[in-house]
Amino acid sequence: MNPLKAEYLLPTHIGGLLRDGKCSVKVLETKDKWFGVIYKEDKEAVVQSFKNLIEDGVYQEELYSDL
Secondary structure (H helix, E strand, O other): OOOOOOOOOHHHHHHHHHHOOOOOOOOOOOOOOOOOOOOHHHHHHHHHHHHHHHHOOOOOOOOOOOO
């Protein structure tokens, strides 16, 4: 009922757009790790993972500072 709390099933939505010929999708390969945040308990580990990526130079602290 609350759109701010709703879960959006992107694969389902994009699949419908593909079937209708309304979009195209390009899949890019990566060896990077995906961090899922499903539950509030996930947040701490994901925040720490991003801090590690910043410390390792993978990301800048200000993500959009180079735009």
